[in-house]
Amino acid sequence: MNMHYEIGQFVGHVPIAEPVAVPVTPRCWCMLSVTPGRDARVVRRLLDRGVCAYSPIVVRYIDRRTRIETRKPHLGKRVERPFLAGMVFVPDFDVDNPAIRRVDDVGDWLTIDEGRFAMLRPGDMAVVRGIVGAMNKPFSERDYAVDQMVQIVDGPLAGFVGQVKRLDSHSRLKVFVDALRGVSVQLSETQVEPVPASALAATARRQKRKRSERP
Numbered sequence: 001m002n003m004h005y006e007i008g009q010f011v012g013h014v015p016i017a018e019p020v021a022v023p024v025t026p027r028c029w030c031m032l033s034v035t036p037g038r039d040a041r042v043v044r045r046l047l048d049r050g051v052c053a054y055s056p057i058v059v060r061y062i063d064r065r066t067r068i069e070t071r072k073p074h075l076g077k078r079v080e081r082p083f084l085a086g087m088v089f090v091p092d093f094d095v096d097n098p099a100i101r102r103v104d105d106v107g108d109w110l111t112i113d114e115g116r117f118a119m120l121r122p123g124d125m126a127v128v129r130g131i132v133g134a135m136n137k138p139f140s141e142r143d144y145a146v147d148q149m150v151q152i153v154d155g156p157l158a159g160f161v162g163q164v165k166r167l168d169s170h171s172r173l174k175v176f177v178d179a180l181r182g183v184s185v186q187l188s189e190t191q192v193e194p195v196p197a198s199a200l201a202a203t204a205r206r207q208k209r210k211r212s213e214r215p
Helices: 039-048 098-102 122-135 197-213
Strands: 029-034 057-063 076-082 087-091 106-109 149-152 161-167 172-177 183-188 192-194
Touching (some): 039 076, 039 087
Antiparallel strands (some): 149 161, 161 172
């Protein structure tokens, strides 16, 4: 068969007799309990049997000498841990798949009132994936840096401006708020936003003007 085509060439079409597989979008994700510590193994075995399964993974790098987490991946040992230990997500279209019960270390479905499946809608799953993605983001790719000025946009301190003093591996910041007599608060990255350079310049000008007006 001639598979070489050129721009402007007229071509026909080839009828396909076989059915074409298309990806299926789940309407929800149900939660399947598994033996803690066997999450990854259960997911692999379910996938081998044609069952869709997902276990969010958080990646950490542990320094081989100090046994504590390191910010530089090349200096540490990669360690993967489940975000929700003992819990695997299965899409609704695979819930009745008999292959699930043939996998070791699989427990019961998580249910709520009247035996209904506990489930996450696609929007809820997107939030989970976003949280895990933020936790796995390398420090070099974080949205904020030490000494950066940020404005708090959520919580009881919304509106205050502070300076980032520390970042941790869970997408949290330690922010020093000078207006609160030097109080440091711990916040999530979703609770702050960068202070525009124009706003910083205006603040610096106001402070300079105030200093010049002092007797």
